[in-house]
Amino acid sequence: MNGWFHSWRAAVRIARRDAWRSKGRSFLVLAMIALPIVGVSAADLTLRSAELSPQERATRLLGAADAxxxxxxxxxxxxxxxxxxxxxxxxxxxxxxxxxxxxxxxxxxxxxxxxxxxxxxxxxxxxxxxxxxxxxxxxxxxxxxxxxxxxxxxxxxxxxxxxxxxxxxxxxxxxxxxxxxxxxxxxxxxxxxxxxxxxxxxxxxxxxxxxxxxxxxxxxxxxxxxxxxxxxxxxxxxxxxxxxxxxxxxxxxxxxxxxxxxxxxxxxxxxxxxxxADADVPLYQREGHSPFGQGLGSDKAALVAVATVVGLAMLEICLLAGPAFAVGARRSRRQLGLVGANGGDRRHIRSIVLAGGLVIGFVAAVAGTALGLVLTFALQPVLEQAFGQRFGAFDVRPLELLGIGALAVLTGLLAAVVPAVTSSRETVLASLTGRRGVRRSNRVLPAVGLVAALLGAAIALYGSVFSDQFVIVAGGSALAELGVVAMTPALVGLFGRVGRWLPLSPRLALRDSVRNRGRTAPAVAAVLAAVAGTVAVATYATSQDAQQRAEYTAQLPHGAVSVFLTEDGGRDVPAVREAVQRHVPVDVRADVARLAVGKSSCGPFSSDEGCGRTELVIPKANECPLWADTGTDEDPAERFSKEERRKLADDWRCRSEDGGYVPTNDGLLVADATLLKVLGIDDPAVERALAEGRIVSLQKRHVDATGKVSLRVIADAKAADEAAERNEEVPGVLKAFPAYQVPDGTPSYGIAGLLSPAAAEAAGLGTAPLGSYYSTDHLPSSEQRQRLDADLAKIGSEIQFHIETGFTSENSIVLLALTVFAGLITIGAAGIATGLAQADAEADLKTLAAVGAPPRVRRTLSGFQCGVVAVMGVLLGTVAGVLPAIGLRLTERRQKEQMYQEGRDAGWTGVADLPHVPIVIPWETFGALLIAVPLGAALLAALLTRSRAAVARRAAA
Structure with missing residues (x-):
């Protein structure tokens, strides 16, 4: 026990001295490990502080009261x-x-x-x-x-x-x-x-x-x-x-x-x-009132998700930091050889290299946790503003921070395992003389990786074709990706066959990377892991964008504007119209009104005393049988067979209307033909119908067999609501209007019908200003919108304002951030591999200089070494990342098609169209990763590399 303690103590001292001597490399590895620790510790402190204790919640709600x-x-x-x-x-x-x-x-x-x-x-x-x-x-x-x-x-x-x-x-x-x-x-x-x-x-x-x-x-x-x-x-x-x-x-x-x-x-x-306890709460014992809360399954799912993210983060850090520890081991070969020459065995050499990971991991844990504490405390006011509420007490959980710190130490140790084993296998003579010896590639690991990749692909294929569980696809894809990572050394060797067709400098860089797979493979694997995640999310997000674009329903024609005001009988509508006219590039303005019953201050949905409303009547023959009230608790759809329900789901009476919103009780607007221009309805028959005093029906269900539309005028809205609750006939006066039904396929934008002002007056119906529709020359700019918002705020009424800008992707920023993240990881991993290559290839560079190679060869070779690693990682990562995205989309397609069939069997309305779940490849993201990122990494490495090598010193005897 005493000997073990002293040997590790010596190893730690050697590792600490070596880390201090190589400050640049040590800081690089420390930063890699410490940055995630800063983020995790800051997140832990922020969430714990934002989570109020029961006493703090009670004080904010009750003050000093008891209840x-x-x-x-x-x-x-x-x-x-x-x-x-x-x-x-x-x-x-x-x-x-x-x-x-x-x-x-x-x-x-x-x-x-x-x-x-x-x-x-x-x-x-x-x-x-x-x-x-x-x-x-x-x-x-x-x-x-x-x-x-x-x-x-x-x-x-x-x-x-x-x-x-x-x-x-x-x-x-x-x-x-x-x-x-x-x-x-x-x-x-x-x-x-x-x-x-x-x-x-x-x-x-x-x-x-x-x-x-x-x-x-x-x-x-x-x-x-x-x-x-x-x-x-x-x-x-x-x-x-x-x-x-x-x-x-x-x-x-x-x-x-x-x-x-x-x-x-x-x-x-x-x-x-x-x-x-829940058992002591009478409300929770009633059917339909059980306590809400996350069950055990969701807790397990959350734990699995956290464990997966932490595991992948540790793998990424190990893959990136591992080559850096290998750099240190290469540069300390003579020192390690002296340890062996003085009686040290492989165990001691492994201890020294592992102690390097332990030292840097410990420093990263302390520095990362301390920096997380300081940042969280300093940024607490900013975080509170972002959360929109004050935090409770600054809650520090020592055990949680110790666990996060232990994660940093463990990551440092894991990153140093492979370099430690590799260094311990070198002979004393090879370490002292600098000879590399004969290196044989490991054939077992690629074989295991191939089996894992095939098995993972099969599991993902099964999950996407025969199962509805996302976790099967995700698990199989993760297994396949780990298999590709294990195959990386063998795949790097396959890339070497391309070298015969390359010019001198890239051929030398590729041959050097293939010959030294111990340092190339981890960097390529790190790039692979980062790019695979980016490609998977980018493919999935791009496919979702295409689906949402196809499902998007416009509320108005593109560029059109609507503004409504329902308060106080439309008293402020003229001021609102003028404000919009001042700041929006208006082409055509169409004023609209609503039918008003009762006091002038009554809104369209008001049930106050003295307030009424109008309702468009749906004839019995046009009612959807699936919606018919049976007078009992029985579901109306249960009266039909499965085949009948599928047919009714396609019936026009049971179809949902297209998008759009009109703030009236029945969707009826009072307007002239100008509104048709804004809505893009070019039909002379519609204009003639309005001029003749007919109702223009944009929704087929309101027109009866005689070609008329009935309007129920309700004098007492409150009494009508009470009658509806009792399933009684709603009291009101019916007024019939001749109607014109627009052709099928004409978008209604939420408008049920149009009635001219003259026809409303002739029928003895009162009207109240509601707002306006506008067509525009072009979409208003951000400055115009801000000035308009300021003017509308001065009016002070509740104004419903909408500009139809068309479908806007919410994933563009995410895709850009993912691409930048993958690019940084790629450049960092390739840079580490390049640094290791320069440490390993110092003798080769001196030989090149001795035979007359110009100084720029050093820069060119360094740039191509970095670019080669980036290209290999990006290519492998792209292939590995497409699989899970396709699997998840296929699983979603099967789920949606199954829901579609079940909905038709149940007679649900609004499911008449087969769901559209496309798979779209984001070629722009792929192009940025395959071309821009490796090229940028190569240029950066070339610029940061010195052209002339330092003067070699004779090794001490």
Whole structure:
């Protein structure tokens, strides 16, 4: 034991001294190992700090209170809830099939005697800013009260103490242009408020929020909006609860269930910190209300995914760092030979080389972990802004960081294993004299690799053709790739046969790489692994892009613009139209309106008192039988056989309409023929139909057998909704219009029908401005969009704005990043192999110089050595990477075709077209990898290599 300790101690000392002597090589290997450690340790610290503890979550939600209670509006009916209060349901299961009663309950009477309540009310309003109006959340909470401490974080000034004071979130002040000390008003409210402070919401740093005292803002705003005939936003109220002194263990789960029995929902600090078992939660015992959560299978899948990523990362580092350790072993051959000459055996030589990996791995672990700590701490404010919330305490888990550090040490040791074994096999005489001896290639490893590659390809083929499991394809592809990596030395030898047709310098570089496969193969394997991953993801992403492009449904013709506004009877529509006209390169503008029933302030979907709506009637003969209401819980499709359901799935009555959206209840617009130009409908018959007062139907199902379209005018929208819930006939007056059905294949863009303004007036129907459609000369630029957004923000209404830009790939940035990543790995691996080649071929270069070769030969040879490694790795990686991508796409195709057939058998609508799952090869990415990356690596190596060799010194005796 003592001898083992001293031998390793000596080996570590030798390795430390050798690492210090070769600072450049040591820093390179250290950086390779340390950089992933920096990323992993920083990610661990960030995620642990961002993950709030139960106490921290409770403080942000409850402040210093014991609980937060609210009225669900069930009229005092007993409820059941999840421990966190996110899921609730009436306790009586009869309400699963019938409406829940509406009404309020007295929250205070449900709480224990002596409890302290603090009101917390949230609503919304359009607040006047420097630029116009800004839709903002208004929170009435006495934030200065000790009970609310922790919910809002003060930044500057103070929280309001008087009814005419407010505090504002920092984000609101930045967006509005207002400052502390200024005044604040709201649309529909004449009263002014003074801004006395700023704050932030820890869980939502982007919150646009204003804080006022309870009753000081929302109630006057509600009255002002009602008096002006404007829409009143919803207001929700909750209460913070503090139990009287001596409350024992706080607001327990039993107390939560007691208030549930009185129709009140409660979120308790004690329950959040120590939640009850699922078996003790009545809600979870009901069918359809089981707790959400990741099961054991998903946990295992996540662990397998993490283990796979870590394993591949370690393999990549080992393949890249292994040649660098081999460089050190080559340069220390004489030193290792002296160890053998003085009585050291192979075990000691292996220990010295492995100690080099141990030393650099340990330093990389310490440096990487320390740098990860410093970076995470320094960048925490930036990370918090990116996450949109404040982190909890800076959470350092020593055991996790030690595990990450141990991973670095293990990686260093693994990277030094092959150089250690290779160095220990050299004889003392060869090490001292510099002779290389006779080298025989290993025939077992390529044979094992060939078997693994064939077996992996067979597994991947089976998974893609006969199975629906992605994991089979991924596993087989990974096995095949590892087999190709094992075959790399033999494949490098095959590349040597190309050398006879090459000029002198590339022929010398290729022959040198083939002759010294021990240093070439790991670098080629590293490039292979990086390129294979890039090619696989690029092929898969490009194929997905082609599929999404084929599935993309345009909402408007390319370059067209739509803008809608449904609030306040379209009062601000003219201002919106003018703003769009100023900043968008408009060619044609088509104004549209909607049919309006009831008060002018009613929106198209409003069910408030005095509000109505219109509905396009679908004749019975045009209703899809698969959608027909049976009056029971039976699925309508069950009434048909499988063959009948397949036929109905192709029936035009059951087809889904194309894309597009119109913010009306029935998709009917009031417009003239100008809209046809914007929509690209060139049909004189449509123009004549509009001029004659007919409805132009863009959806076939609304036209009856007589060629008419019926419109139901509903005076009371709320009564109509209640009748629909009871499966009763919806009350309303029917108006019939002669109709013109556009030819099949004409895109509707979500519009069900068009009615001219004159026809609407003749039928006695009121209208309200809705917005406009625009065709453009060209797509607006980013600057034009920004100026337009600024003008629309000043109007302050909820505006629905859309520009049809066509399909935009979301994978282009990913593909570019992957290509750059693979290029960097390729250049790095090829550079390492080139450095090793220069160390090994120093004698050959001196011989070339001695026979009259010019100095530039050294640069040229170095560049071609680097380029040869890059080309071999990229070629092999491209072949290895295409296999998993094709396998995964074939598996997806089989799954989608199976879903397609099952959907047709079940009578699902919208599955009439066979799914399109193409396999597309990204030739641009391949070209960049096959040409640009090796060429760049060769040029970089040539530029960084000295033309003249250093003067050789005579070896010491």
């Amino acid at each position: 937060r209670v609210s009225d669900p509006g069930y009229g005092g009916v007993a409820v059941q809830q999840s421990p966190d209060g996110q899921r609730t349901a009436p306790a009586d299961e009869k309400y699963d099939s019938q409406p829940v009663p509406e009404g309020r309950t007295d929250v205070g009477k449900a709480l224990p005697a002596g409890a302290t309540l603090l009101k917390d009310t949230i609503g919304h309003g359009k607040l006047r800013t420097v630029h116009g109006l800004l839709h903002t959340e208004v929170r009435e909470l006495k934030a200065a009260d000790p009970l609310a401490r922790g919910i809002l974080t003060p930044l500057d000034g103070r929280f309001p103490q008087r009814p005419d004071e407010v505090a504002a979130s920092s984000r609101f002040l930045a967006e509005s242009g207002l400052e502390i000390g200024g005044t604040l008003t709201a649309r529909g409210l004449e009263r002014e408020y003074r801004i006395v402070g700023s704050y932030e919401v820890p869980d939502d740093l982007e919150a646009l929020q204003v804080n006022a005292l309870p009753g000081a803002f929302l109630e006057p705003l509600r009255k002002g909006l009602e008096a002006s005939g404007l829409a009143v936003p919803d207001i929700s109220t909750e209460h913070l609860v503090k139990l009287p002194a001596g409350g024992g263990h706080g607001f327990t789960w039993n107390m939560v269930q007691e208030v549930n029995a009185k129709g009140v929902i409660a979120v308790s600090r004690a329950v959040l910190v120590d939640p009850p």
